[in-house]
Amino acid sequence: MKSLEEFYYNQEDEVKECLLALKSIILKYNAEFTHKWYYRLPCFMYKNQIFCYLWIDKKSKTPYIAIGKGIHINHPDLIKEKRTFTSKLMVEIHQDIPTTKIYTIFDEVMKLY
Incomplete structure (x- = not known):
């Protein structure tokens, strides 16, 4: 099995379902x-650049979308922390995935490409 597939299938069931839905x-x-394993991350590339990637917060075990160029976007749900390239959008596994919110943020990020 490829590392990309292993990332998803090695997660606990609820997290795995959420990550596969986000994918x-x-x-x-x-x-x-394009979806590829890049820098040991499940990345989504646009024009050969990282648009976003999926990951799991170590403390809360909550999945999130790390949005490339996200530091340039002002949205109340984006967490910037001390990052220089990405902002995080946390996705709660026990709630409906906020697809409209995700696409609204992506629309803003696409303007930067």
Whole structure:
């Protein structure tokens, strides 16, 4: 099994389901996105650049979307922390995935490419 597939299937069931749903949502957003294992991360590339990647917060075990160029976007749900490239959008596994919110943020980020 490839590392990309292992990332998803080695997660606990609830987290795995959320991550696979996020993967589908992200790929549906833009047909030009490619999904690949890059820097040991499940990345979604646009024009050979990282558009976003999926990861899991170590403390809370909550999945999130790290949005490339996200530090340049002002949105109340984006967490910037001390990052220089990405902002995080946390996704609660026990709630509906906020697809409209994700796409609204992606629309803003796309303007930067």
